[in-house]
Amino acid sequence: MTDARQDDSVTARPDPAALDERRAGDEIADLSARIAQANEDYHRKDAPVLSDAEYDALKHRLLALERAFPQLAHPDSPTQAVGAAPAEGFGKVTHAQRMMSLENGFSDADVTDFVARVRSFLGLRDGDLAFTAEPKIDGLSLSLRYEDGVLVQAATRGDGTVGENVTANARTIADIPHRLTGAPAILEVRGEVYMSHADFERLNAAEGGRVFANPRNAAAGSLRQIDPAVTASRPLRFFAYGWGQVSEPLADTQKGAVDRLAALGFQTNPLTRLCHDADQMLAVWAEIEQQRATLGYDIDGVVYKVNDLSYQARLGYRSTTPRWALAHKFPAETAWTRLDRIEIQVGRTGALSPVARLEPVTVGGVVVSNATLHNEDYIAGRDSSGAPIRDGRDIREGDWVKIYRAGDVIPKIADVDLSRRPEGSQPYRFPETCPECGSDAIREPGDSVRRCTGGLICPAQAIEKLKHFVSRGAFDVEGLGAKQIEMFFSDPLLPIREPADIFTLAERDARTIAKLKNRDGFGARSAEKLFAAIEDKRRIPLERLIFALGIRHVGEVAAGILARHFGTWDALIAAVDAAASEPAFAAADDKARRAALTDSPNWAELTSINGIGAVLVQSLVTTLTQDAERAGIDRLIAQVEVLPAAARQVRQTEISGKTLVFTGTLERMTRAEAKARAEAMGAKVAGSVSAKTDLLIAGPGAGSKAAKAAELGVAVIDEDEWLRIAGGT
Numbered sequence: 001m002t003d004a005r006q007d008d009s010v011t012a013r014p015d016p017a018a019l020d021e022r023r024a025g026d027e028i029a030d031l032s033a034r035i036a037q038a039n040e041d042y043h044r045k046d047a048p049v050l051s052d053a054e055y056d057a058l059k060h061r062l063l064a065l066e067r068a069f070p071q072l073a074h075p076d077s078p079t080q081a082v083g084a085a086p087a088e089g090f091g092k093v094t095h096a097q098r099m100m101s102l103e104n105g106f107s108d109a110d111v112t113d114f115v116a117r118v119r120s121f122l123g124l125r126d127g128d129l130a131f132t133a134e135p136k137i138d139g140l141s142l143s144l145r146y147e148d149g150v151l152v153q154a155a156t157r158g159d160g161t162v163g164e165n166v167t168a169n170a171r172t173i174a175d176i177p178h179r180l181t182g183a184p185a186i187l188e189v190r191g192e193v194y195m196s197h198a199d200f201e202r203l204n205a206a207e208g209g210r211v212f213a214n215p216r217n218a219a220a221g222s223l224r225q226i227d228p229a230v231t232a233s234r235p236l237r238f239f240a241y242g243w244g245q246v247s248e249p250l251a252d253t254q255k256g257a258v259d260r261l262a263a264l265g266f267q268t269n270p271l272t273r274l275c276h277d278a279d280q281m282l283a284v285w286a287e288i289e290q291q292r293a294t295l296g297y298d299i300d301g302v303v304y305k306v307n308d309l310s311y312q313a314r315l316g317y318r319s320t321t322p323r324w325a326l327a328h329k330f331p332a333e334t335a336w337t338r339l340d341r342i343e344i345q346v347g348r349t350g351a352l353s354p355v356a357r358l359e360p361v362t363v364g365g366v367v368v369s370n371a372t373l374h375n376e377d378y379i380a381g382r383d384s385s386g387a388p389i390r391d392g393r394d395i396r397e398g399d400w401v402k403i404y405r406a407g408d409v410i411p412k413i414a415d416v417d418l419s420r421r422p423e424g425s426q427p428y429r430f431p432e433t434c435p436e437c438g439s440d441a442i443r444e445p446g447d448s449v450r451r452c453t454g455g456l457i458c459p460a461q462a463i464e465k466l467k468h469f470v471s472r473g474a475f476d477v478e479g480l481g482a483k484q485i486e487m488f489f490s491d492p493l494l495p496i497r498e499p500a501d502i503f504t505l506a507e508r509d510a511r512t513i514a515k516l517k518n519r520d521g522f523g524a525r526s527a528e529k530l531f532a533a534i535e536d537k538r539r540i541p542l543e544r545l546i547f548a549l550g551i552r553h554v555g556e557v558a559a560g561i562l563a564r565h566f567g568t569w570d571a572l573i574a575a576v577d578a579a580a581s582e583p584a585f586a587a588a589d590d591k592a593r594r595a596a597l598t599d600s601p602n603w604a605e606l607t608s609i610n611g612i613g614a615v616l617v618q619s620l621v622t623t624l625t626q627d628a629e630r631a632g633i634d635r636l637i638a639q640v641e642v643l644p645a646a647a648r649q650v651r652q653t654e655i656s657g658k659t660l661v662f663t664g665t666l667e668r669m670t671r672a673e674a675k676a677r678a679e680a681m682g683a684k685v686a687g688s689v690s691a692k693t694d695l696l697i698a699g700p701g702a703g704s705k706a707a708k709a710a711e712l713g714v715a716v717i718d719e720d721e722w723l724r725i726a727g728g729t
């Protein structure tokens with residue numbers, strides 16, 4: 001990838017205000033794709049390739065662009081996501097009110113700033129301003145819906161908008177009342193499900209050893225059991241600390257509302273205090289931190305909330321967090337240990353990810369023996385723009401390193417102790433060939449990651465691709481996980497070397513005498529079960545197929561957008577082939593090629609899709625038209641039935657499918673809001689009037705566009721008429 005937008009030093013990019021809408025749109029799409037890829041690396045693999053700082057820089061840049069161009073902000077943007085998308089297996093629940101996240105603070109100054117910001121927002125110079133301070137429970141949040149006092153639904157947070165329906169499981173938790181007396185007719189109670197240390201130890205011992213890494217994972221795993229009887233056997237607890245939809249207010253203050261929840265029968269945290277200034281808040285933080293080790297359950301900070309609920313209402317929300325609350329985190333737990341070796345893992349897109357193998361050490365109650373090293377710059381002690389990190393100290397095999405774990409994340413290396421560096425140690429030389437297949441491993445300009453160029457001949461890439469292919473958001477074949485893929489990949493008699501092989505497995509098994517049912521770990525029943533699970537996935541929705549192919553930059557969000565846009569596999573592949581047939585696609589000079597492509601209509605067919613940027617299109621077209629890749633995909637397509645994607649449901653309105661142009665000044669709605677409304681009603685909004693324009697909305701001061709519309713006979717309406725159509729009179 002040689003696109004200049006791939007440059008990781010996002011801080012050096014032009015001010016968003018200096019960009020035109022098209023360039024901003026491209027950059028937004030590319031950043032979204034890279035963040036989605038990073039999220040996936042982080043959640044599905046053991047070795048994220050971007051450091052936290054790099055990840056944050058990408059997210060900041062995306063936010064800045066979305067603020068400057070709100071009309072381009074995509075509803076599925078990673079800046080809008082609070083957590084991970086809901087897992088398959090449970091019904092989905094759309095929360096009546098979104099479940100928000102919390103802004104984090106780490107220092108005393110963050111707390112004094114928070115108090116000052118709240119005061120200034122409310123215009124309160126002096127005068128009383130109270131805050132509650134309470135422990136931040138390290139569990140998972142749950143929303144309980146009561147109607148006329150009866151528990152009717154329990155849902156996890158999911159991505160904040162849509163969660164999982166875990167009602168049957170929540171009913172088995174002793175702290176959760178099934179009925180309430182004297183509650184508002186509609187009441188959503190929000191709080192945290194957690195497991196105590198003692199119960200966690202007992203559970204792990206009963207399950208015969210270390211099953212769950214920590215109480216948080218144990219609580220999450222227990223709540224998300226398909227069989228409620230299993231959840232019932234797990235000792236889960238619940239603290240209530242908030243609410244969602246309510247038919248009448250619970251109280252005037254945060255403290256009063258939580259007391260009311262306690263009176264209704266919920267457990268609320270006994271360490272909750274009322275504070276009147278930042279000094280008191282910091283004192284409570286220190287007090288709670290002192291008690292942390294003896295509380296008997298995990299907490300990872302203190303949450304402050306503005307006490308007066310009318311102030312909370314005025315302060316409102318940013319995109320994913322309330323302005324009226326702050327989570328003041330405890331410092332991450334750290335420990336020193338020796339780094340034995342640096343190993344390189346090769347991912348499905350060929351990325352070489354360095355992993356530190358450590359002398360095992362306990363950090364915050366969990367034994368850690370691996371940590372991510374992100375990429376070669378990180379090891380060398382510099383960030384992707386070349387600036388020093390750790391004051392330029394590099395990391396070497398044999399070094400003493402400081403490990404930290406914050407919450408439930410992959411351990412990282414915070415520092416290195418040069419005074420304990422072994423004599424004669426050498427700087428780590430990052431391999432320039434793939435350790436798995438020996439092909440050259442190269443770094444494109446601006447990319448922080450070195451990649452193996454072996455493609456399909458690289459066994460590591462092939463295995464990782466297969467693992468991705470059967471993973472949750474992709475084909476999700478039950479009984480065919482990472483372990484089985486490794487086994488089948490090197491099986492001499494019934495090999496699975498590419499996705500199509502999965503669907504010929506049963507047929508090959510029937511023809512061979514080395515049958516699966518006679519292998520170690522398989523019997524007649526489990527072999528049949530596996531064949532049935534594979535058969536079950538032979539009919540596959542288009543978006544899952546696109547995602548499953550594991551094309552770089554094409555994550556779940558982009559796969560969904562492409563599927564809805566093209567509807568069928570044939571339509572998508574025809575557009576890709578047409579784009580590849582542009583003579584400029586094969587041209588050698590990248591810069592000239594990009595310019596020529598941008599202007600070609602076949603290329604624009606792909607790049608003009610909202611949410612799909614130039615870097616993604618480049619990767620999509622290159623991958624799908626590469627001969628060997630394409631042959632493998634064709635073999636797969638011959639084995640499966642691809643279910644067409646339904647276009648996103650949009651309201652049928654009088655402007656559905658029409659092309660609109662706005663001009664002049666709109667007085668009662670911003671241009672961004674007008675565009676968003678028009679698009680939500682199924683219309684397209686263009687920047688200039690042409691023969692394709694159906695309707696011009698002209699406010700005062702309309703000039704050349706109105707003249708052009710008149711010349712072409714395009715219908716023209718004013719803002720009042722527009723408001724009638726948009727339903728905003």
Ligand code: IVH
Pocket residue numbers: 100101102134135136137138139140141192241242303322325327
């Ligand atoms: S209030 C609108 N209070 O922390 C604000 N959250 O990092 C809603 N959490 O999603 C959250 N203890 O799962 C709140 N005392 C507490 C909490 C708490 C733990 C969790 C909650 C939230 C996450 C944000």
